[in-house]
Amino acid sequence: MSETTRGSLRDHPTRAEEILAVGLRDEKRRQTRRHIAEVATGLFLERGFAQVTIAEVARTAEVSVNTVYTYFPSKEDLVFYPEEASAQRMVEMVRDRRTGESAAHAVLDALRGELRHGDRMVGLTQGFGRFLEMVRAEPTLAVRLDSIGREMVDRLAACLSAETGARADDPLPRLVSAQLGWVQEQLFREIGERTRAGQPPGTIAEAALALLDTVETLLAPRVLVYATR
Incomplete structure (x- = not known):
């Protein structure tokens, strides 16, 4: 050569x-x-x-x-950049769930994992409470936040419908997805309020985990077992 x-x-x-x-x-x-x-x-x-x-x-x-x-x-x-405001968030939680795990438990487990690890995705960062206040006070940001939430629910509903083979007129995928969207909404509300009150991340995480335990007891059995893999 x-x-x-x-x-x-x-x-x-x-x-x-x-x-x-x-x-x-x-x-x-x-x-x-x-x-x-x-x-x-x-x-x-x-x-x-x-x-x-x-x-x-x-x-x-x-x-x-x-x-x-x-x-x-x-x-x-x-404000809502892709890495931290993805409408695919719940779909990703559900898509990778274990065999024998339902969609609801996949979301709950993923949220608990983020809380235990102090993940910024669940708002365990300094200033998160002020951030939520700013978003809600600015109309264009509030509209964008609500739009992301709706799209997140819509995408999860489509994912669940495809996985379960649900008929087009079956309301269950949408209703289950909406329930899981509500879970996230309540979690972020709790974290935001405690952050504004000046509580440390560890205390906030413990309270948020307790909230998820309470929320889980409120979800109907049919929601908790829906789309079990």
């Missing part, structure tokens, strides 16, 4: 190197998106959503305005 051929082979990255490079780029994008969102949320909490401009977010995050829009097509997307 000539030196030219060897050099040509060395100049071409292997498949593993290409995959690694793509993974690093994706991670860099995730870090940039999270950084911009966290900077924006801090500004919104400090001064109010309506008072902060995209240009101010870009300047504070030390990126260009175009970069902000690349990751967040609208100002509302800075």
Whole structure:
């Protein structure tokens, strides 16, 4: 093999190197998106959503305005970005459930796991209570939050309907999904109120776990066993 051929082979990255490079780029994008969102949320909490401009977010995050829009097509997307406001949230909880586990127990177990691990997905972060207040006080954000909640229920209902082979006129997938959406709503309300009261994350998590235990007793047996895998 000539030196030219060897050099040509060395100049071409292997498949593993290409995959690694793509993974690093994706991670860099995730870090940039999270950084911009966290900077924006801090500004919104400090001064109010309506008072902060995209240009101010870009300047504070030390990126260009175009970069902000690349990751967040609208100002509302800075508050509800995909990693933490996914309408697929409950579907993902249910889709990976164990054999013998129902949809309701999959959601309850997933929420309990997030609480025990202090996951930011359930709001166990400083300022979560203020964040909820800001969202509810700003009409465009309140509408977006409600829309995400409805879409989450709709997607889970479609998932349950497909899994169980339910007829198009069967109300059970939608009703069960709505019940599980209500569970999440009550959980976040509890966490938000306790965060605003200044309680530490450990205390909040314990109270939230107790709330889930109580909520589980309120769910009808038919809901708790529906769509058992």
